Amino acid sequence: MTTxxxxxxxxxxxxxxxxxxxxxxxxxxxxxxxxxxxAANLAARVGEGASGHPVDFSDARTLQPILDGAAAxxxxxxxxxxxxxxxxxxxxxxxxxxxxxxxxxxxxxxxFESKSNKALIPQCGLAPGFITVxxxxxxxxxxxxxxxxxxxGALPRFPSNMLKYNLTWSTQGLINEYAxxxxxxRDGELRSAEALQGLEGLMVDGVQYEAFNTSGGLGSLCxxxxxxxxxINYKSIRYPGHADYMRLLMNELRMTDHQATLCEIFxxxxxxxxxxxxxxxxxxxxxxxxxxxxxxxxxxxxHQTIYNENWSAIQITTAAGICGVLDLxxxxxxxxxxxxxxxxxDYTQFITNRFGRYYA
Numbered sequence: 001m002t003t004x005x006x007x008x009x010x011x012x013x014x015x016x017x018x019x020x021x022x023x024x025x026x027x028x029x030x031x032x033x034x035x036x037x038x039a040a041n042l043a044a045r046v047g048e049g050a051s052g053h054p055v056d057f058s059d060a061r062t063l064q065p066i067l068d069g070a071a072a073x074x075x076x077x078x079x080x081x082x083x084x085x086x087x088x089x090x091x092x093x094x095x096x097x098x099x100x101x102x103x104x105x106x107x108x109x110x111x112f113e114s115k116s117n118k119a120l121i122p123q124c125g126l127a128p129g130f131i132t133v134x135x136x137x138x139x140x141x142x143x144x145x146x147x148x149x150x151x152x153g154a155l156p157r158f159p160s161n162m163l164k165y166n167l168t169w170s171t172q173g174l175i176n177e178y179a180x181x182x183x184x185x186r187d188g189e190l191r192s193a194e195a196l197q198g199l200e201g202l203m204v205d206g207v208q209y210e211a212f213n214t215s216g217g218l219g220s221l222c223x224x225x226x227x228x229x230x231x232i233n234y235k236s237i238r239y240p241g242h243a244d245y246m247r248l249l250m251n252e253l254r255m256t257d258h259q260a261t262l263c264e265i266f267x268x269x270x271x272x273x274x275x276x277x278x279x280x281x282x283x284x285x286x287x288x289x290x291x292x293x294x295x296x297x298x299x300x301x302x303h304q305t306i307y308n309e310n311w312s313a314i315q316i317t318t319a320a321g322i323c324g325v326l327d328l329x330x331x332x333x334x335x336x337x338x339x340x341x342x343x344x345x346d347y348t349q350f351i352t353n354r355f356g357r358y359y360a
Contacts, residue, residue, distance in 0.1 A: 002028040002049065003330065006066045006094075008085060009076030010038045010052075012169060012312070013099060013125075016319035017076055019307055020355055021326075022046035032066045057081050060088055067092040071330060072118075074322055075099065078172060082122070083108040090116045095329060097322055099125040101216030102176060103183070113339050119329060121340040124322040126314070127152040127234065128219030128342055130350075130359060131282060135221065135232075137347035138284035138295040145229045145286040150218065151202065151211050153237025153279040154314040157302065163246075164239035166273040168314045171263050177236065178246055179256045180215035185222045185232040196247050198235060204279050204298050211235035211281075212243045224343045237279050277302045278313040280359075299359065316358050324356035 003026060007018050010033035022029040028049045033039040036054025043052035056062045057077070067073055067088055072095035075085045079100040086109040089096035095118045100106060106122045113120055123129055131150045139145040156166040167174075182193040198213040217234035225232060249255045255262040282297045301313045325345060328334050333349055350356040 002026060004028045004030060004070045005326070006030045006032065006070040006073040007076060008032045008055065008063075008066070008073060008081075009078075010035065010042045011076065012315055013318050014076035015042055016311055016315040017074060017323060018042055018046050018050065019309075020319050020323045022050045023307055024354060030066045030070060032063065057084055060084075060091075063088050067094060070094050072097060072326060074326065076322075078170065079105045079176075083111075086112050086120060089118070089120075093117055095119045095121070097121045097124050097326060097329075099123070099129070099318060099322055101125075101128060101173065101219075103180070103216055106219070110339055117337060119334065119336055119338065119340045121325060121329065121334075123219040123342055124325045125318040126154075126278065126280075126321055127217040128221070129321040129325075130317065130356075131217065131234070131280065132219055132221050132342035133345045133347050133350055134280070134282045134297050135284065136343050138282060138297060139225075139229065139286075141295050142284055142286040142288050142293060145284055147231040147283075147285040148221075148225070148229055148233075149281075149283040149285075150221075150232075150234045151237050151279075151281040152217065152234075153209065153211075155237070155239065155277055155279060156273050157275050157277050158273075159239055161270070162241075163270070164242055165270065166276070167266065167270050168273060168276045168312055169318070171266050172259075175259050175262055175266070177214040177216055178250055179259060182213045182215045182234070183218055183222050184213075184234075185226060185229060188227070188230050190222055190226060193233070196243055196250060198233070199243050200235070201240070202237070202281060204237075204281055205300050207279075207300075208240060209237045209279065210240045210243060211237050220341050221343065224341060237281065274310055274312040275303055276312045276314060278317045301358065320355040320358040324350050324353040327353050327355060 021027040032055040039052030043050040075098040079102040214236040278301045285294045
């Protein structure tokens with residue numbers, strides 16, 4: 001018996017999600033996109049039982065064939081679509097999951113919690129998402145945790161421009177991270193930090209990187225751990241030199257005030273690549289048996305061939321995050337109603353899941 005799942009968005013991540021769910025067994029995938037032809041083509045590639053539908057996010061009626069009778073809807077759409085999708089999930093009495101890192105969008109989604117009889121699970125991707133699950137896992141190994149550092153980078157394997165960067169995921173989402181304030185816990189207090197600041201160096205698998213503040217990667221973690229951990233921060237990993245160029249663009253050339261223009265420039269001038277890697281670094285520091293101790297998770301996930309196609313590392317890791325959480329939800333291993341945080345996801349259950357194993 002298969003379970004019907006709605007996947008909204010047939011872009012980079014939506015394609016991987018549809019393939020994961022439709023080709024591993026147990027799910028019948030209904031794909032919706034504003035480009036109906038793209039949705040239909042993706043459904044044909046996913047295989048028997050999948051269906052593709054055109055949707056209009058200003059017209060709730062177009063979602064009816066996708067949401068009616070589904071167990072859950074997974075939003076792989078731009079973050080501004082998510083409040084509308086969450087509202088429709090509540091109307092159709094189905095679970096809702098998304099990938100957004102945008103803080104305000106998540107607040108709007110959670111405003112529907114009191115009306116929902118099912119789970120609302122935002123921020124199910126990589127960061128926030130897996131990074132949160134891992135941070136909680138490392139923290140619990142300590143008797144008392146003083147500091148959590150979470151670092152993630154989606155990077156080209158072969159950078160060849162001055163930014164040392166290629167487009168690997170949503171351009172709009174990328175610029176949003178560079179422009180918005182960043183939540184942190186500092187000395188036990190919730191504070192705001194400026195994006196593109198806090199530059200530091202780090203090394204993973206023998207490669208030198210830099211990391212700096214970006215918005216949204218922590219999800220709800222600071223609020224969940226206030227009073228339990230003194231310091232928590234999230235930073236994006238890039239090749240050395242990237243932060244200087246982005247500060248020039250965002251601050252000195254004032255592109256923070258012209259984000260749509262910068263998005264157009266990036267999409268015109270920076271080529272996309274599927275030859276990428278995702279670098280993950282999580283560190284928890286505190287006391288264990290009276291000794292000052294640090295536990296670290298560090299991993300580099302590269303693009304790879306799955307289902308006889310080359311998929312980028314950011315597609316694989318982001319889709320694995322939301323698909324793994326969906327599995328755990330429908331297996332009854334997560335709360336079935338209300339706001340479900342990434343902090344609620346058990347690391348061991350996730351990493352041994354058929355989708356979570358891509359992080360193992």
